Amino acid sequence: MGGLENGATNNQNSSPTTTKPTKTSLSPDSMINLDQGDPTLFEPFWRKMGDKCTLVIEGCDLMSYFSDISNICWFLQPQLGDAIKRLHRVVGNAVTEDRNIVVGTGSTQLLMAALYALSSPADRHPVSLVAAAPFYSGYKDQAEFLRSGLYKWEGDAHTFDKDGPYIEVVTSPNNPDGAIREAVVNRGEGKLVYDLAYYWPQYTPITQPLDHDIMLFTFSKCTGHAGSRIGWALVKDKEVARKMTEYMQISSIGVSKESQIRAAKILGVLGEGCRTADSENFFEYSHSILKERWERLRNVVKNSRVFSLPKYPRDYCNFTGKYMDSNPAFAWLHSKEDIDWESRLREHKIIARSGERFGASPKHVRISMFSPPEAFNLFLERLSAIIDNTNGNVVT
Amino acid sequence: MGGLENGATNNQNSSPTTTKPTKTSLSPDSMINLDQGDPTLFEPFWRKMGDKCTLVIEGCDLMSYFSDISNICWFLQPQLGDAIKRLHRVVGNAVTEDRNIVVGTGSTQLLMAALYALSSPADRHPVSLVAAAPFYSGYKDQAEFLRSGLYKWEGDAHTFDKDGPYIEVVTSPNNPDGAIREAVVNRGEGKLVYDLAYYWPQYTPITQPLDHDIMLFTFSKCTGHAGSRIGWALVKDKEVARKMTEYMQISSIGVSKESQIRAAKILGVLGEGCRTADSENFFEYSHSILKERWERLRNVVKNSRVFSLPKYPRDYCNFTGKYMDSNPAFAWLHSKEDIDWESRLREHKIIARSGERFGASPKHVRISMFSPPEAFNLFLERLSAIIDNTNGNVVT
Numbered sequence: 001m002g003g004l005e006n007g008a009t010n011n012q013n014s015s016p017t018t019t020k021p022t023k024t025s026l027s028p029d030s031m032i033n034l035d036q037g038d039p040t041l042f043e044p045f046w047r048k049m050g051d052k053c054t055l056v057i058e059g060c061d062l063m064s065y066f067s068d069i070s071n072i073c074w075f076l077q078p079q080l081g082d083a084i085k086r087l088h089r090v091v092g093n094a095v096t097e098d099r100n101i102v103v104g105t106g107s108t109q110l111l112m113a114a115l116y117a118l119s120s121p122a123d124r125h126p127v128s129l130v131a132a133a134p135f136y137s138g139y140k141d142q143a144e145f146l147r148s149g150l151y152k153w154e155g156d157a158h159t160f161d162k163d164g165p166y167i168e169v170v171t172s173p174n175n176p177d178g179a180i181r182e183a184v185v186n187r188g189e190g191k192l193v194y195d196l197a198y199y200w201p202q203y204t205p206i207t208q209p210l211d212h213d214i215m216l217f218t219f220s221k222c223t224g225h226a227g228s229r230i231g232w233a234l235v236k237d238k239e240v241a242r243k244m245t246e247y248m249q250i251s252s253i254g255v256s257k258e259s260q261i262r263a264a265k266i267l268g269v270l271g272e273g274c275r276t277a278d279s280e281n282f283f284e285y286s287h288s289i290l291k292e293r294w295e296r297l298r299n300v301v302k303n304s305r306v307f308s309l310p311k312y313p314r315d316y317c318n319f320t321g322k323y324m325d326s327n328p329a330f331a332w333l334h335s336k337e338d339i340d341w342e343s344r345l346r347e348h349k350i351i352a353r354s355g356e357r358f359g360a361s362p363k364h365v366r367i368s369m370f371s372p373p374e375a376f377n378l379f380l381e382r383l384s385a386i387i388d389n390t391n392g393n394v395v396t
Numbered sequence: 397m398g399g400l401e402n403g404a405t406n407n408q409n410s411s412p413t414t415t416k417p418t419k420t421s422l423s424p425d426s427m428i429n430l431d432q433g434d435p436t437l438f439e440p441f442w443r444k445m446g447d448k449c450t451l452v453i454e455g456c457d458l459m460s461y462f463s464d465i466s467n468i469c470w471f472l473q474p475q476l477g478d479a480i481k482r483l484h485r486v487v488g489n490a491v492t493e494d495r496n497i498v499v500g501t502g503s504t505q506l507l508m509a510a511l512y513a514l515s516s517p518a519d520r521h522p523v524s525l526v527a528a529a530p531f532y533s534g535y536k537d538q539a540e541f542l543r544s545g546l547y548k549w550e551g552d553a554h555t556f557d558k559d560g561p562y563i564e565v566v567t568s569p570n571n572p573d574g575a576i577r578e579a580v581v582n583r584g585e586g587k588l589v590y591d592l593a594y595y596w597p598q599y600t601p602i603t604q605p606l607d608h609d610i611m612l613f614t615f616s617k618c619t620g621h622a623g624s625r626i627g628w629a630l631v632k633d634k635e636v637a638r639k640m641t642e643y644m645q646i647s648s649i650g651v652s653k654e655s656q657i658r659a660a661k662i663l664g665v666l667g668e669g670c671r672t673a674d675s676e677n678f679f680e681y682s683h684s685i686l687k688e689r690w691e692r693l694r695n696v697v698k699n700s701r702v703f704s705l706p707k708y709p710r711d712y713c714n715f716t717g718k719y720m721d722s723n724p725a726f727a728w729l730h731s732k733e734d735i736d737w738e739s740r741l742r743e744h745k746i747i748a749r750s751g752e753r754f755g756a757s758p759k760h761v762r763i764s765m766f767s768p769p770e771a772f773n774l775f776l777e778r779l780s781a782i783i784d785n786t787n788g789n790v791v792t
Contacts, residue, residue, distance in 0.1 A: 038461050046455035053455025055654075059442035059662060060449075062623040065434050065616075105501050105648040112647060121543060138646070145646050147517060147545035220461075227458040227653035250534070250541050251508060252501035256652030257623035258451075266455060 032375045032382070033351045034368040037175075037329050041370050042224030045285045052269050055262050062257040072238060073102045073245045075254030083267040084217075084232055088209070090271045091283075092318050093199050095211040099234040100241035103255045104248060107197055107218040107231030111169070112142055112251070114214055114233065117243035118167050118191045119150035126150055128166040130157040132184045133359035134332070136175045136195070156359050157184040164189060170212075171195040173204045176358050176366035177310055178328030180204065197221045198329055202286035205317035205324040213237065219263045221329065223270055223282065228259040274319075283319070290327035293369050293376060297331055300380050304387040306336045331367040337390070341365045348382050428771045428778070429747045430764040433571075433725050437766050438620030441681045448665050451658050458653040468634060469498045469641045471650030479663040480613075480628055484605070486667045487679075488714050489595050491607040495630040496637035499651050500644060503593055503614040503627030507565070508538055508647070510610055510629065513639035514563050514587045515546035522546055524562040526553040528580045529755035530728070532571045532591070552755050553580040560585060566608075567591040569600045572754050572762035573706055574724030576600065593617045594725055598682035601713035601720040609633065615659045617725065619666055619678065624655040670715075679715070686723035689765050689772060693727055696776050700783040702732045727763040733786070737761045744778050 026032070046053055067077045080103060085096045104110035119127045129143045133156040143153035154160055157168050168190055172181040175198065183192055194212045198204065200222050215234045220226035235241040248254060273280040301307050312326035333352075335341055340362040342354035355364025371379065422428070442449055463473045476499060481492045500506035515523045525539045529552040539549035550556055553564050564586055568577040571594065579588055590608045594600065596618050611630045616622035631637040644650060669676035697703050708722035729748075731737055736758040738750035751760025767775065 036461065040460050043456045043459050046459070049455050055453045057451045057453075057658060058449065059445050059665070060439045063439050063442070063621050064436050065432065065622045067623075105652070108646075109648045116542065141646050145643075146512065146542055149543035149545060225459050226461045227463075227650075229648060229650060229652050247541075250504075250537050251647070252505045252625060254623075254625060256501070256625050256655040258654035258658050259652040262453060262654050269455070 026374050026378055029349070030378070031349045031351060032371065032379050034371055034375070034379060035351045035353050037221070037368045037370050039220060039224035039226055039329075039370045041289060041372065042282075042286050045282055046224070046266070049269060049273075049280070053266050055265055057258060057261075062261070065254060067254075067257065067260075072100055072241045073248075075245075075248070075257075076101060076103045077257055077260040077264060080230075080232075080260045080264040080267075083264040083271070087222075087267050087271045088234075090274050091201060091206060092209050093201075093206045094196065094215055094217070094234055095209050096234060099236060100238060102233040102235055102241050102244045102248070103260060104231045104233065105252060105255050106220065106229045107195065107216040107233075108138065108142070109248065109252070109255075110216050110231050110233045110244065111139070111193065111195070113244040113247035114193045114216070114240075115143065115148075115151045115167065116247040117240045118193070118214075121150065123165070125164065126152040128152055128154040128160065128162055128164065129169070130154050130160045130166060130185065131169040131171065131359075132157040132174075132181065134174070134176050134355065134364065135169070135359050136171055137353065137357040139169055160185055165191070167191050167193060169193045169195055171197075173198040173326065173328055176330050176353070176355075176364075177332035178204075178312060178326055178330065179310065180326075201283040201317060201319045201324075202290055203328055204312075204326045205315040206319040207315055207317070214240065219267070223266055224286070225263065225266060228263055229256065230259050230263040287324075287327065290329075290369060291325070294325075294327045294331075296380060297369075297383075300384050300387065301333070303384075304390065306390050307387065308334050308336075310334075327369075329369055331369055333365050333367055335363050338363060345386075348386055350379060350382055422770050422774055425745070426774070427745045427747060428767065428775050430767055430771070430775060431747045431749050433617070433764045433766050435616060435620035435622055435725075435766045437685060437768065438678075438682055441678055442620070442662070445665060445669075445676070449662050451661055453654060453657070458657070461650060463650075463653065463656075468496055468637045469644075471641075471644070471653075472497060472499045473653055473656040473660060476626075476628075476656045476660040476663075479660040479667070483618075483663050483667045484630075486670050487597060487602060488605050489597075489602045490592065490611055490613070490630055491605050492630060495632060496634060498629040498631055498637050498640045498644070499656060500627045500629065501648060501651050502616065502625045503591065503612040503629075504534065504538070505644065505648070505651075506612050506627050506629045506640065507535070507589065507591065509640040509643035510589045510612070510636075511539065511544075511547045511563065512643040513636045514589070514610075517546065519561070521560065522548040524548055524550040524556065524558050524560065525565070526550050526556045526562055526581065527565040527567065528553040528570075528577065530570070530572050530751065530760065531565070531755050532567055533749065533753040535565055556581055561587070563587050563589060565589045565591055567593075569594040569722065569724055572726050572749070572751075572760075573728035574600075574708060574722055574726065575706065576722075597679040597713060597715045597720075598686055599724055600708075600722045601711040602715040603711055603713070610636065615663070619662055620682070621659065621662060624659055625652065626655050626659040683720075683723065686725075686765060687721070690721075690723045690727075692776060693765075693779075696780050696783065697729070699780075700786065702786050703783060704730050704732075706730075723765075725765055727765055729761050729763055731759050734759060741782075744782055746775060746778055 067075050081101045088094045088096045129151050194215045197218045213236045219230040270282050314323050317324040345352050352365040352367045354362050356362050463471050477497045484490045484492045525547050536549050590611045593614045609632045615626040666678050710719050713720040741748050748761040748763045750758050752758050
């Protein structure tokens with residue numbers, strides 16, 4: 001598989017007319033890309049759902065910039081707003097009553113919008129942006145790439161000691177390490193953005209409906225539809241929602257309506273499926289895949305003298321009505337050996353992301369649990385071989 | 397019609413299952429919004445095209461972040477790239493051979509991407525951004541809203557005299573005044589971005605295939621599908637295309653795939669229609685609407701002692717093989733009287749955008765020619781009444 005410059009092996013030239021399963025043709029020489037979290041492993045479920053999720057759009061549909069001018073977020077399609085609220089009610093992971101919904105081109109664009117909304121051009125100094133390490137590597141890039149005078153990346157929230165206003169991003173469950181998190185800095189001048197991309201039942205027990213000022217979610221990680229680029233923010237304060245909408249207006253004049261109505265349809269089917277037969281319950285399906293992968297990975301890692309994986313507390317999930325384990329989207333592999341594990345794994349034809357990118361040590365690597373089945377199998381084989389070598393102290 | 401805070405009267409809650417014509421119910425008291433260029437007036441053509449433009453998307457389609465990892469713009473759906481190239485060949489408005497295509501969430505996001513790509517974090521000072529007045533009001537907002545240290549809005553290109561590197565945006569035909577434009581500053585350190593949103597046969601004669609380093613186009617103004625938020629850049633230099641792609645990756649991890657494949661389909665139908673019967677030629681259809689509106693508007697304005705409209709040279713259009721007039725998307729109305737015409741028109745329940753927003757005098761106003769038919773009729777009635785009053789020197 002060529003084209004690894006862009007960092008992917010599980011490419012699909014998806015076409016709406018061909019809906020065949022992803023073909024992977026990995027050989028012992030193939031590089032396996034476990035860098036990104038491309039959630040195509042959930043595709044078979046949506047194929048099985050057939051016509052229920054099929055969307056038909058006529059040539060004359062959705063032509064206007066506007067969706068609902070009575071809404072602060074005037075480009076939000078009303079059916080998407082409704083589907084989002086219904087799904088949160090079914091899952092019980094977030095409070096939506098009296099919240100403003102702002103839709104974005106993925107939750108990525110919404111984080112940028114939140115930084116814009118929570119900073120003030122009138123302030124002499126940029127507002128500090130922090131997140132507790134290990135933090136999602138994208139936040140730093142987003143905060144720094146335009147050299148904005150509105151906000152400034154200050155890194156790890158644990159060591160943050162600057163005076164003045166700050167924004168803390170709380171990622172829960174956390175990317176990269178899957179931990180359930182609370183705010184760390186806890187000062188009066190602080191504003192919080194909760195990135196809840198992974199607070200869905202396939203990844204973690206749903207212990208309560210969260211009720212924070214700004215909560216970000218994304219279609220990509222909820223259902224696996226990353227290509228649609230749909231995220232949403234639940235926002236308590238009207239003025240913050242208005243400024244986030246303004247960010248979206250200036251930077252892209254709104255968000256794809258085709259993606260919005262498709263997300264509305266699929267989130268609707270997802271919500272319905274939760275109430276009916278198990279075979280149509282997406283969260284059961286996706287949970288079972290991740291659970292099996294985590295069991296297999298833990299079985300491989302437990303033989304190692306140097307590698308370890310985080311342990312997650314079992315917790316009662318209000319959604320399933322059972323005690324459940326966490327099965328995060330990424331494995332945060334730690335090694336006792338003081339080695340740059342990203343480089344070492346690459347020698348073994350495994351692409352993972354170094355702990356350094358997340359404000360941690362290179363003894364950590366983040367590994368996507370989302371790869372196509374064949375790639376995941378090959379990864380476990382190669383990791384087993386590495387572990388056999390390290391146990392014999394023959395690291396090659 | 398309420399909800400004018402967000403500045404629109406021609407709202408449509410489009411639904412893919414209801415494809416009824418836009419209903420407007422204007423009364424003599426209704427505010428008419430001619431501020432935005434919401435191109436819903438082209439909707440009837442696409443309705444008439446029926447199934448040819450219908451898009452069907454299955455639940456399992458388009459799930460990956462990736463479209464073509466062998467392409468610099470790895471999230472560009474190949475069928476959209478192909479459709480863009482075919483259409484430019486048919487219309488003859490831009491050279492596409494050996495060009496990199498970067499897709500964006502509208503050309504709005506692509507302008508931001510171009511600013512990022514053409515500036516350098518290594519430079520001590522931000523690169524100057526200029527455009528010849530009257531310039532599109534959005535450029536200033538886009539350059540200033542994040543207080544970027546990479547680039548700085550310096551306003552009118554005609555009066556720009558700072559040393560050092562600069563970026564000039566050349567909008568042709570120009571928004572707001574419809575003029576065909578060339579670069580103004582013409583210095584060695586300059587980089588040019590051509591915003592060619594309106595360089596299509598319904599608006600202006602196509603006199604040559606343009607061949608500039610960075611050329612921006614948008615689906616919104618080409619076919620009227622503003623809700624899809626699809627724009628594209630034709631980029632000569634690989635490194636610039638790579639940096640524009642990087643901007644898109646950091647700010648939104650790509651662009652809606654649903655919108656991309658819909659744009660591919662509709663641009664394909666558009667291109668095919670140009671070769672066949674007149675009734676299926678979108679450019680003929682949209683040209684005839686705009687031509688009729690311009691004739692009616694000029695008929696009203698010619699009675700005025702104070703108002704005037706720009707005159708455009710007739711030119712030979714290579715696409716139609718005829719001499720043609722320009723019929724811009726906006727009317728750039730000028731008044732001899734030293735009055736803030738945006739405010740004055742608002743008293744007459746017409747919302748237009750002041751010349752001041754475009755770096756010009758408030759004696760100018762920009763008026764969208766894209767309003768629904770009923771709104772356009774009412775606008776002409778009201779403008780006639782204003783002109784009758786101003787001719788009698790009784791401005792109310």
